[in-house]
Amino acid sequence: MKKFLAALIAILALCAGLAYGSDQLTKSTGDTGNKVLNLYNWGDYIDPSLLTKFQKETGYHVNVETFDSNEAMYTKIKQGGTSYDLTVPSEYMVEKMKADHMLIPLDKSRLVGMNHYGHSFLNKSFDPHNKYSIPYFWGTLGIIYNDQYVKPGSLEHWNQLWSKKYRNDIMMIDSARDILGFSLISMGQSVNTTNSAELIRAKDKLNRLSPNVKAVGADEIKMYMAEGEAPVAVDWSGEASEMMSQNSHLHYVVPTEGSNMWFDNLVIPKTAKHFKAIYAFLNFMNQPKNAAQNAEYIGYSTPNMSAFKLLPKATQDDKQFYPTQNLIDRLQVYSNLSPQKVQEYNDLYLEFKMHH
Structure with missing residues (x-):
């Protein structure tokens, strides 16, 4: 996808480790216990203060590990060994992981806030009816x-x-x-x-x-x-x-x-273990206030239209990043x-x- 040089990723991952504690997961740490969420994400792709807020609200600690390409993420999950609960593939990789039976379908009965997403960002060809994925950012x-x-x-x-x-x-x-x-x-x-x-x-x-x-x-x-x-x-x-x-x-x-038009998406890989934490986090990120805060921090376009309405008017009116229908x-x-x-x-x- 479209992110950063490997060296920068390494630096960001190190910074993340300092900020969040034991974020760099290993086979023997970070994936046990019930009060954690193991997130495998692109580098610097979530506002750190949202993770702090999530932990305070729910008691779940988020362990973060980062990758710098869809292919690297795919290979790591395919190899197994680390129990990632959520990861963030781009659209074509959602399709590939789905075809390779690497994803767990979303339990829609446990999701709150899907109504906030714009119709243009749901039910796309790579994941009809969003059976496996929730849009995260697009561009x-x-x-x-x-x-x-x-x-x-x-x-x-x-x-x-x-x-x-x-x-x-x-x-x-x-x-x-x-x-x-x-x-x-x-x-x-x-x-x-x-x-x-x-x-x-x-x-x-x-x-x-x-x-x-x-x-x-x-x-x-x-x-x-x-x-x-x-x-x-x-x-x-x-x-x-x-x-x-x-x-x-x-x-x-x-x-x-x-x-x-590309999409990055939240999905549940087959390695997932902490389902209460997973749905707590997905519902937390679906909240317009949190999604808007994340969009302002990251700088990419949000598919959460209720969050979009909370962004500064100058951002909403910027047709360069929020083009016309x-x-x-x-x-x-x-x-x-x-x-x-x-x-x-x-x-x-x-x-x-x-x-x-």
């Missing part, structure tokens, strides 16, 4: 530009990235699905296509974009953009939010023809592809990077 892929170099309003469509005026100007997130995805969207295709001819055309079109690509990277994009060293980037909305907080000349645009309807969610098709995406993406 988009889009274009970040610096108004000192790019005229506002001149980058509203993916195809405009191919303009010769952006030669050697564009930073791009290092992600096969995202980069091939926006090329596919620019040609009116699905981000989940399994048609090899369409994928090759998308890669060939990316090859023609190469002269405009300054670099393909990850966290360093934030530094380049924040310091004004690159005029344009293709990156995720949460990363854009962080960049924009450091440079007032930066703006985020979701192209009008659509983009990827009309645009939301044009956003596409990634499906879990077969291992063979994932390899095909990765191989074509590697060819593009080598061409660049």
Whole structure:
């Protein structure tokens, strides 16, 4: 997903350990007793003060362990050994874990507050009827530009990235699905296509974009953009939010023809043991006041519409991170592809990077 460098994750995990006590779980500690909840989460992806509040209200202590990719989380849970009660996969990984029988269905009779979630964020293709997952945060892929170099309003469509005026100007997130995805969207295709001819055309079109690509990277994009060293980037909305907080000349645009809409979700893995604590925590996070506090701390978009109404008006009105329903309807969610098709995406993406 879309978070932080491994080194930063390690630092955050260390800080979490200092803040929460015995947060770094092992096979022999942290997973016994009835007054604990073992949460396996992305780094710095929950307001620490909410964990303190939860413990005070319920008496359940939250042990936190962090991961830096969906795949790392999947592998750790698949291997077993640690009894995680909750984890936070992205949409395609929910689908994969469900198919691999790694999740426990939600007991809807024990959930309170599901009515707070917007219809656009429920019953998605990766988990019909939310049998296994509760939406946690969501976001988009889009274009970040610096108004000192790019005229506002001149980058509203993916195809405009191919303009010769952006030669050697564009930073791009290092992600096969995202980069091939926006090329596919620019040609009116699905981000989940399994048609090899369409994928090759998308890669060939990316090859023609190469002269405009300054670099393909990850966290360093934030530094380049924040310091004004690159005029344009293709990156995720949460990363854009962080960049924009450091440079007032930066703006985020979701192209009008659509983009990827991603979801991170709370799920119960098969390793779970502490079900009273699990449902106490889920219901706690469903509360609008708590969800709003978490959204303000994290900076990503909340799917909890009652929480959304509690956010500052400037945040509510920010169409960069809370787009109109009309645009939301044009956003596409990634499906879990077969291992063979994932390899095909990765191989074509590697060819593009080598061409660049």
